[in-house]
Amino acid sequence: MLPATSVAMRNGHGQVVRSLLTSASPFLASPRQTPSRFTSTKFPTSPSWQGRGYATTTNPNPPLGKKNASNDVPSRIALIGARGYTGQALIDLLNNHPYMDLCHVSSRELAGQELKGYDKRKIIYENLSPEDAIELDKSGKVDGWVLALPNGVAKPFVEAFDNAKSKSVIVDLSADYRFDDSWTYALPELTKRSAICQATRISNPGCYATGAQLTLAPMLEHLGGEPCIFGVSGYSGAGTRPSPNNDLNRLKDNLVAYSLTGHIHEREISRHLGTPVAFMPHVASWFRGIHLTVNIPLNKTMTSRDIRQIYQDRYAGEKLVKVVGEAPLVRSISGLHGVEIGGFAVDSTGKRVVVCSTIDNLNKGASTQCLQNMNLALGYAEYEGIPTM
Ligand SMILES: NC(=O)C1=CN([C@@H]2O[C@H](COP(=O)(O)OP(=O)(O)OC[C@H]3O[C@@H](n4cnc5c(N)ncnc54)[C@H](OP(=O)(O)O)[C@@H]3O)[C@@H](O)[C@H]2O)C=CC1
Ligand SMILES: CC(=O)N[C@@H](CCC(=O)OP(=O)(O)O)C(=O)O
Known part of the structure; x- marks a missing residue:
């Protein structure tokens, strides 16, 4: 039974979800918006900003918490592009998810073979066409x-789902679809989480772009020029x-x-940060x-300590963002599920900071x-099935 202080509503794909009417409810909160779609935070009156100690939590988009989870019924997930690196990483996660179960995995190359590394039950790879996918979707299974397909390949699947007016989460x-406003571009620490809860078309x-936006978002209102992002993957x-970027002979000692x-991520970061x-x-x-390694010109003189505090405040309560003092090491993030942000080196003018981050x-x-x-989007708690840092 729903508690007296909750309301039941349907999310974008027809499931009943409940929202608790507490002051922490995402449906009642009205976080401040920057010109971009991401929420941001203002610091001019924060005690820490003035160097007088540590501020209280100022994360304007905190995780919703388990109390907002409305669904305790298992969901069936189908994965197209299951042979690839990201598909396999998702299979590992779903193998330990308490509510989500894989029901179909699609790969042209592996069709007919048994999926390895999934212990919940036996699944055989299929080669699903968009038409096959729609039939499965219509059957409600x-x-x-x-x-998890290469760029430019998803369109026939998406068109088939849209033509069939599918209410499934995609x-x-x-x-x-990262530049398509009819989709929800969803980076949970920065996108309004209540919007993701309602979405059925989600662009990951x-x-x-994820690492760079998390590294820059806390500093948006302090920018004194264009940030430069040096990235190594x-x-x-x-x-x-096979491509030049995964040719091990070319990469050896290099x-x-x-x-x-x-680069497409230059456009993605610029568009979604709004700068x-x-x-x-x-x-x-x-x-x-x-x-x-991100070089950030500042619009006023700041100290390393103040800047680090801004990041700590902005990401308070975030289980997948860790703010550290030193520049983080890429070797240490391998296999982990969050982002580490550190460094915070301010130059002698006080008007330029270099921040480093790592992400798997x-x-x-x-x-x-x-x-x-x-x-x-399916009504579970955000970190369900995710080992947190
Ligand atoms: N690798 C990464 O670090 C990241 C990747 N991404 C994005 O995620 C997506 C997947 O990336 P990744 O896992 O690395 O890619 P992979 O190249 O490792 O895998 C691609 C998958 O798509 C399938 N596939 C390829 N071409 C087609 C096609 N024409 N029709 C149907 N299936 C096809 C392949 O299987 P089969 O050939 O057997 O059908 C394979 O399962 C990409 O869009 C990528 O940009 C996003 C963030 C990080
Ligand atoms: C090393 C390397 O080649 N990296 C890829 C990153 C691909 C990726 O994750 O991004 P998309 O999802 O936008 O394709 C690249 O630069 O294209």
């Missing part, structure tokens, strides 16, 4: 679809299809710069993990974030 891991942010970022202007950035990607010989591109850069979004 799938609650959520994940598209999460696309590619860049294809890119790996570099492990070669799993380039997927399984650091390779590519797409030095106009232009410069992004310079590189790839190296390790498998997974991204290091970002296959986890928080893709599959973990996908699971956060599916948890929210």
Whole structure:
């Protein structure tokens, strides 16, 4: 039975969800908005900002908490692009998820073979076409679809779902819908979480773009010029299809710069933060993990301690963002599910700070974030099934 102080409502895909009418309810909160779609925070009167000690929590978009979880019924998930790196990372997570169960995995190459590493039950890879997917969807046997396909390949699936007016939750891991306002671009620490709870078409942010936005968002109102982001990714970022960026002979003892202007994540970060950035990607010989070094011009003199406090306040309560003192190490984030942010080196003028961050591109850069979004959209607690940092 619902508590007297709760309201029942339907989310975007027809499921009944309940919202507790407490002051912490996301449906009652009205966080301040920056010109971008992300919530931001203001600090001018914060005691810590004035160097007088530590402020209380100022995270304007805190995690919703277990009390907002409305669904305790298992959901069936189908994964298209299951052979790939991100698909496999998601299978690992779903293997330990208390409510979500894989029901279909699709790969052209592995069709007919048994899925390995999924202990809940036996599943055989299929080669699902968009028409097959729609038939399954219409039969009501799938609650959520994940598209882990290369850029440019998801469209026939999405068109089929849209033409059939499917109410299932669809999460696309590619860049294809990150600039489409009819989709919800969902980076839970920055996107209004109550909006993700209502979404059925979810565009999962890119790996570099996730790390860079989490690194820059707390400083948006202190920007004194265009931030520059130097990024280095492990070669799993380039997927399984052979390319110069995952050619181990080329990468051996090497650091390779590519797409030095106009990388799609430069546009993605700029669009969703609402401010232009410069992004310079590189790839190296390790498998997974991204290091970002972000140079941020400031519009006033600031100290390293104040800036670190801003990050701690902004991410208070976030289980997948860890603010640390030193610059984090990419080796240490490999296999973990969050982002580490540190460094906070301010130059002698006090008007430039360099912040470093690390993220596992296959986890928080893709599959973990996908699971956060599916948890929210399907009515589960956001961190369900996710090992937190
Ligand atoms: N790798 C990363 O770090 C990140 C990747 N992403 C994005 O996630 C998506 C998946 O990436 P990733 O897992 O690395 O990619 P992979 O190259 O590792 O895997 C791609 C998957 O798609 C399938 N596939 C490829 N071409 C087609 C096609 N034409 N039709 C149907 N299926 C196809 C492949 O299986 P099969 O050929 O057997 O059908 C495979 O399962 C990409 O859009 C990528 O940009 C996002 C964040 C991070
Ligand atoms: C090393 C490497 O090649 N990395 C990929 C990152 C791909 C990714 O995660 O982003 P999308 O989802 O936007 O494709 C690249 O730079 O294209």
